[in-house]
Amino acid sequence: MLEGSLLLVNTPYTSAATARLLTWIEVRYGRRPLTAVNTHFHVDALGGNAALVAAGARIYGSDATARLVASGAPPCSRRFAPPWPTGRPRRRPLPTCASCR
Ligand SMILES: [Zn+2]
Numbered sequence: 001m002l003e004g005s006l007l008l009v010n011t012p013y014t015s016a017a018t019a020r021l022l023t024w025i026e027v028r029y030g031r032r033p034l035t036a037v038n039t040h041f042h043v044d045a046l047g048g049n050a051a052l053v054a055a056g057a058r059i060y061g062s063d064a065t066a067r068l069v070a071s072g073a074p075p076c077s078r079r080f081a082p083p084w085p086t087g088r089p090r091r092r093p094l095p096t097c098a099s100c101r
Contacts, residue, residue: 005033008057011048018048022055037061041068043077 001007006029011018022034038046038061046069052059061069068075 001035002033005035008034008036008052010039010045011036011052013043013047015048015051015054018051019054021048022051034058035060038065038069041065041075043075046075047077 006025008021008025012021025034034052034055034057036049036052036057036059038049038059040062041064046059046061046065049059049069
């Protein structure tokens with residue numbers, strides 16, 4: 001990373017929300033080079049990549065994530081976070097999508 005640059009791990013769900021975050025970052029830290037990491041191919045990790053690209057950020061991810069981004073497929077938008085567990089433990093596995101396997 002470049003000296004004085006910032007690292008963003010994942011993005012908010014949308015480009016609009018990511019643009020708002022980038023504005024806040026610039027107000028708080030000043031204009032700096034931005035590097036971003038997409039940890040996986042879900043909308044909660046890279047749904048705001050268009051705003052990062054527009055801001056000139058360098059974006060990195062695993063080979064699998066990069067391959068899925070390059071395919072043009074939409075990122076998985078299923079929400080995987082189950083309600084906070086109460087009572088009995090879950091007996092069913094959490095749902096998965098094709099890009100998660
Ligand atoms: Zn996710």
